[in-house]
Amino acid sequence: MLILAIETSCDDTCAAVLDGGHVLANTISSQAAAHADFGGVVPEVASRHHLELAAPVVTAALAEASVSLDQVEAVAVTAGPGLIGALLVGVSTAKAIAAPRQLPLIPVDHLQGHVAANFLEPEPLEPPFLCLVASGGHTLLAGVRDQAGYELLGQTLDDAAGEAFDKVARLLGLGYPGGPALEKLAREGDPEAFPMPVAMSRDPGLDFSFSGLKTALVYLCRDLGEDAVAERRADLAASFQAAAVGQLVAKLERALKRGDWKAVALGGGVAANGPLREAVSELCERRGVRLKLVPLALCTDNAAMIASAARFAKPIPYPNYLAYDAFPTKQPADGPEASK
Numbered sequence: 149m150l151i152l153a154i155e156t157s158c159d160d161t162c163a164a165v166l167d168g169g170h171v172l173a174n175t176i177s178s179q180a181a182a183h184a185d186f187g188g189v190v191p192e193v194a195s196r197h198h199l200e201l202a203a204p205v206v207t208a209a210l211a212e213a214s215v216s217l218d219q220v221e222a223v224a225v226t227a228g229p230g231l232i233g234a235l236l237v238g239v240s241t242a243k244a245i246a247a248p249r250q251l252p253l254i255p256v257d258h259l260q261g262h263v264a265a266n267f268l269e270p271e272p273l274e275p276p277f278l279c280l281v282a283s284g285g286h287t288l289l290a291g292v293r294d295q296a297g298y299e300l301l302g303q304t305l306d307d308a309a310g311e312a313f314d315k316v317a318r319l320l321g322l323g324y325p326g327g328p329a330l331e332k333l334a335r336e337g338d339p340e341a342f343p344m345p346v347a348m349s350r351d352p353g354l355d356f357s358f359s360g361l362k363t364a365l366v367y368l369c370r371d372l373g374e375d376a377v378a379e380r381r382a383d384l385a386a387s388f389q390a391a392a393v394g395q396l397v398a399k400l401e402r403a404l405k406r407g408d409w410k411a412v413a414l415g416g417g418v419a420a421n422g423p424l425r426e427a428v429s430e431l432c433e434r435r436g437v438r439l440k441l442v443p444l445a446l447c448t449d450n451a452a453m454i455a456s457a458a459r460f461a462k463p464i465p466y467p468n469y470l471a472y473d474a475f476p477t478k479q480p481a482d483g484p485e486a487s488k
């Protein structure tokens with residue numbers, strides 16, 4: 149089936165065309181520059197940019213795929229969770245494309261999308277596997293036993309991992325998004341320079357917490373004073389990164405020990421982090437588990453992963469979706485099935 153997918157849950161306007169598991173086009177228009185001055189994503193700015201970019205990005209994806217709208221058989225869209233104003237642009241655009249052609253609409257849960265990036269060609273990963281999704285908005289461990297859903301094994305109780313990277317990067321005077329800049333700075337620093345609190349170490353579960361680590365950095369910088377912070381930025385970055393990566397890997401190892409998982413996958417923007425990739429790869433090697441790392445363009449927000457999830461989700465036939473709504477936080481009872 150030829151699927152056109154749209155993703156506008158945060159600050160990237162994305163469209164993709166999929167033929168089965170093959171990605172024919174995966175177009176992303178990043179708004180990062182528009183939000184950089186604010187040090188983070190501004191919801192209203194994001195909505196307005198999506199309004200301007202949605203149609204051109206869809207047109208670009210269709211052109212890249214050499215596909216006309218007549219050939220599209222279903223329209224998939226991220227229905228939530230995310231910024232409501234941003235989601236509404238994607239859902240309305242998808243409905244506006246699908247309805248006149250009486251095509252089915254396939255609403256997709258954004259997090260299921262991150263998991264489904266692993267089902268794309270080449271070398272799609274067959275469940276069962278463990279998937280660690282760490283992005284600017286979410287941090288979770290998913291136990292994936294089939295392509296249509298996942299079991300939520302653990303999630304962050306406060307900040308997302310990427311959010312912590314962004315906030316600490318800002319504290320150290322780095323631009324937005326902070327993750328890549330912090331990783332670069334940390335290369336020149338000593339990860340053991342400052343002892344960091346080990347979050348959730350006494351908690352036997354698989355949940356995460358990053359706000360204590362962020363607060364520890366805030367107090368450390370305050371105690372050190374401006375000059376010392378400026379001098380030791382690389383050490384601060386390296387120490388924070390080691391603690392954040394350490395927590396992600398520790399929880400992944402705990403989940404591996406508890407289940408009979410044969411493969412691990414990473415998703416979300418933080419999966420671009422070199423030290424995280426190295427640590428997870430070392431862990432998988434040590435435990436004799438396969439590691440699947442999709443290309444970075446499929447780790448960060450994109451619409452190919454939404455189309456991939458749509459292949460295994462329930463389409464809503466025309467005209468039953470005309471009143472379908474986006475959901476900002478959690479899925480409604482009658483919404484797409486993200487976790488079972």
Ligand code: KG4
Pocket residue numbers: 158282283284285286309310311313314325326327328331416417418419420421422447448449
């Ligand atoms: O998946 P994504 O593109 O969007 C969300 O759904 O949030 O993830 C973006 C997040 C940002 O917080 C960014 O700082 C973080 O991923 N990130 C990184 C790296 N590259 C991106 N964090 C750590 N190290 C990186 N290399």
Ligand code: ZN
Pocket residue numbers: 258262283416448449
């Ligand atoms: Zn995401």
